[in-house]
Amino acid sequence: EHLKIAIKEFFLSTIQQLSFVQRFSDRVINFFSPYVVISFPEYEEYRFNHAFAAIDTYLGAKAIGKAHKIRASQVKESKGLVLKRDEAKVRDVYQGLNVWWEIVTATDGDRIHKLTFHRRGLEIVTGSYIKYVMEEGKSIEAKNKKMKLFTNNPSLNWDNSKKSLWRHIDFEHPASFQTLAMDPVKKEDILNDLEAFSNGKEYYKKIGKAWKRGYLLYGPPGTGKSTMIAAMANHLNYNIYDLELTAIQNNSELRKLLTATSSRSIIVIEDIDCSVGLTGKRRKRDGDLGVKKDGEDQNQSRLTLSGLLNFIDGIWSACGQERIIIFTTNHIEKLDPALIRRGRMDMHIELSYCSFEAFKVLAKNYLDLDSHPLFGEIKSLLKETKIAPADVAEKLMAESHKVDVDGSLKDLVESLEKRKKHQRDHKLSGKKLRIFRELFRIMSHHKQKVN
Numbered sequence: 001e002h003l004k005i006a007i008k009e010f011f012l013s014t015i016q017q018l019s020f021v022q023r024f025s026d027r028v029i030n031f032f033s034p035y036v037v038i039s040f041p042e043y044e045e046y047r048f049n050h051a052f053a054a055i056d057t058y059l060g061a062k063a064i065g066k067a068h069k070i071r072a073s074q075v076k077e078s079k080g081l082v083l084k085r086d087e088a089k090v091r092d093v094y095q096g097l098n099v100w101w102e103i104v105t106a107t108d109g110d111r112i113h114k115l116t117f118h119r120r121g122l123e124i125v126t127g128s129y130i131k132y133v134m135e136e137g138k139s140i141e142a143k144n145k146k147m148k149l150f151t152n153n154p155s156l157n158w159d160n161s162k163k164s165l166w167r168h169i170d171f172e173h174p175a176s177f178q179t180l181a182m183d184p185v186k187k188e189d190i191l192n193d194l195e196a197f198s199n200g201k202e203y204y205k206k207i208g209k210a211w212k213r214g215y216l217l218y219g220p221p222g223t224g225k226s227t228m229i230a231a232m233a234n235h236l237n238y239n240i241y242d243l244e245l246t247a248i249q250n251n252s253e254l255r256k257l258l259t260a261t262s263s264r265s266i267i268v269i270e271d272i273d274c275s276v277g278l279t280g281k282r283r284k285r286d287g288d289l290g291v292k293k294d295g296e297d298q299n300q301s302r303l304t305l306s307g308l309l310n311f312i313d314g315i316w317s318a319c320g321q322e323r324i325i326i327f328t329t330n331h332i333e334k335l336d337p338a339l340i341r342r343g344r345m346d347m348h349i350e351l352s353y354c355s356f357e358a359f360k361v362l363a364k365n366y367l368d369l370d371s372h373p374l375f376g377e378i379k380s381l382l383k384e385t386k387i388a389p390a391d392v393a394e395k396l397m398a399e400s401h402k403v404d405v406d407g408s409l410k411d412l413v414e415s416l417e418k419r420k421k422h423q424r425d426h427k428l429s430g431k432k433l434r435i436f437r438e439l440f441r442i443m444s445h446h447k448q449k450v451n
């Protein structure tokens with residue numbers, strides 16, 4: 001029995017010694033090893049580590065061409081498949097430095113990204129490489145993310161139920177700048193402006209302004225204002241917040257809603273001229289009816305123009321970065337000048353009746369047509385006729401189902417001619433009216449004199 005115990009002890013101590021040697025040799029190797037390992041665990045103190053996710057995305061997208069194992073997933077219906085490299089070990093080269101990424105699974109099932117590199121690259125890795133990986137990963141994540149369309153709940157639904165202030169659905173609108181029918185030069189301008197904005201992080205920081213931009217889209221119905229907003233969201237991959245002002249009771253609600261919006265988003269207020277209490281005209285009318293007294297504007301009891309402007313200009317809007325604010329209206333002349341002065345709305349974009357250039361885009365979209373004998377006639381008719389792109393599109397679409405290009409173009413010509421005649425008559429009758437008015441004025445003036 002004694003012998004047994006002695007042997008057991010002997011073995012145990014040898015094992016201990018061995019493991020000590022093992023540990024020691026590990027240290028020796030680590031001490032002499034020129035390689036450094038940095039770990040990025042999936043969870044840290046029970047919280048998800050966002051660095052892990054960014055690395056995962058970065059590595060997934062990295063050098064897909066060289067990968068042997070690829071995982072495919074559909075993140076977004078419209079965007080097709082997203083391919084991801086699916087290998088445990090990936091080599092990356094950054095500024096001439098070789099690094100190796102390895103994913104290992106810990107005993108508790110958590111995964112860890114391990115980054116190995118030569119000691120001499122320590123400065124590059126900690127100084128810029130890791131930051132670069134994070135940023136790339138996050139930007140890829142942003143590109144693949146599903147866009148959302150948010151609409152504000154009326155405030156009656158806010159309380160108790162813990163419901164969110166915004167309701168959202170997935171945003172999948174097919175509009176793009178390519179299919180948007182408008183003057184190509186103007187389109188290019190807008191695209192450049194958007195591009196400059198979305199890459200303007202450093203610039204806005206430098207000039208000390210909040211990273212946001214305001215657009216005012218104006219023009220008659222059916223000229224593509226809403227379509228352009230969708231195209232912008234698609235182009236930049238931003239979420240849209242469709243702000244319904246009539247559902248908002250007062251300025252503090254407005255503030256709550258707007259501070260609850262995320263960055264990389266477009267805040268849209270459609271038909272701003274119809275929104276309660278925001279236009280000069282409406283305010284005057286309210287005053288006439290005695291609905292509200294002076295001074296009530298100053299407090300928080302209702303939604304006011306100044307409340308909205310404060311948000312656009314003010315500190316509130318700086319709570320999230322990278323935001324675009326868009327107003328649309330059919331009647332720019334009705335808007336309060338304060339709302340649209342330069343600097344508040346950075347760019348005024350007019351969407352107007354269909355030009356020949358715009359028609360060509362529509363013809364390409366709907367009929368896949370670059371030219372046609374009727375184009376000349378349509379060109380001259382469009383010069384003299386006011387027709388919204390929506391109406392042109394309707395004509396081209398209705399017939400295209402019958403695959404009858406000539407028919408649909410003829411249909412358009414006919415409708416343009418009808419419109420032209422109508423608009424001329426209308427103009428004429430307007431002219432006649434003015435002449436009558438003038439005559440009447442002269443006559444009554446004369447009559448007064450005679451009296």
Ligand SMILES: Nc1ncnc2c1ncn2[C@@H]1O[C@H](COP(=O)(O)OP(=O)(O)OP(=O)(O)O)[C@@H](O)[C@H]1O
Pocket residue numbers: 179180181182219220221222223224225226227228329330351358388389390391393
């Ligand atoms: N410039 C355009 N290019 C391409 N399609 C257009 C254009 N304008 C209008 N359309 C077509 O007409 C439809 C209506 O356009 P849209 O809703 O964008 O007009 P809107 O200017 O927002 O009008 P409203 O002032 O009534 O809100 C769209 O679904 C789109 O198919």
Ligand SMILES: [Mg+2]
Pocket residue numbers: 225226227270
């Ligand atoms: Mg619209």
